[in-house]
Amino acid sequence: MKLIASLTSPYVRKIRVLLLEKGIPFEFVNDPPWEAGNHVADVNPLGKVPALLTDENEAFFDSPIIADYLETLGQNAPQLPTDALEALRVKQLEALADGIADAAVVWLLETRRAAEKQDAGVIERQRGKVERGLDAIEVRLASGDWLHGNVFSRADIAIACCVGWIDFRFPAYDWRSSRPALAAHTARLLARPSFVQTVPVA
Numbered sequence: 001m002k003l004i005a006s007l008t009s010p011y012v013r014k015i016r017v018l019l020l021e022k023g024i025p026f027e028f029v030n031d032p033p034w035e036a037g038n039h040v041a042d043v044n045p046l047g048k049v050p051a052l053l054t055d056e057n058e059a060f061f062d063s064p065i066i067a068d069y070l071e072t073l074g075q076n077a078p079q080l081p082t083d084a085l086e087a088l089r090v091k092q093l094e095a096l097a098d099g100i101a102d103a104a105v106v107w108l109l110e111t112r113r114a115a116e117k118q119d120a121g122v123i124e125r126q127r128g129k130v131e132r133g134l135d136a137i138e139v140r141l142a143s144g145d146w147l148h149g150n151v152f153s154r155a156d157i158a159i160a161c162c163v164g165w166i167d168f169r170f171p172a173y174d175w176r177s178s179r180p181a182l183a184a185h186t187a188r189l190l191a192r193p194s195f196v197q198t199v200p201v202a
């Protein structure tokens with residue numbers, strides 16, 4: 001299978017980590033969607049990465065769908081509970097982590113506009129989503145070692161990819177001081193080989 005990808009996306013990293021944790025072989029196709037002449041839309045009409053192309057040439061996107069597809073391949077290192085409601089709870093946390101990343105991306109793009117064109121209201125609104133999202137995760141971590149239940153799940157992978165990307169793009173942003181549980185949790189996760197192998201590269 002082929003993973004159509006970029007080296008910076010937190011959503012791509014989530015899928016790479018899942019593939020590595022599960023030991024599923026894949027071909028990494030670096031095809032940043034913002035570069036002229038990219039072929040991402042041949043696989044995903046939305047022109048976004050990650051997109052997964054199976055050996056049977058079936059395409060899956062976006063990242064939560066790809067992650068669900070990987071779970072169908074077998075029970076090797078499952079990152080989703082078998083109980084449907086428990087699985088939904090993990091996916092809810094994944095959606096929160098991905099949503100924090102979504103807001104941080106909009107925040108970053110706004111800061112990259114010419115100074116006179118930047119809208120402070122947009123930045124404040126998106127930063128608010130990031131702050132509240134990270135606060136909600138911090139509260140969840142107060143009651144256990146893992147984000148959901150007492151096992152490593154896709155929710156943990158998603159939040160570590162999210163804060164890894166925030167650190168990559170906003171190195172001066174101190175989200176840790178007021179969130180010690182999240183800081184410790186993600187430090188542990190980011191030390192796993194699957195994360196060390198997928199550090200974002202500019």
Ligand SMILES: N[C@@H](CCC(=O)N[C@@H](CS)C(=O)NCC(=O)O)C(=O)O
Pocket residue numbers: 008009010011033034046047048049050062063064098
């Ligand atoms: N919700 C999507 C988000 C994917 C996404 O926004 N990817 C970005 C890279 S970080 C992208 O491909 N952007 C190109 C574009 O929007 O045209 C997912 O989880 O896969």
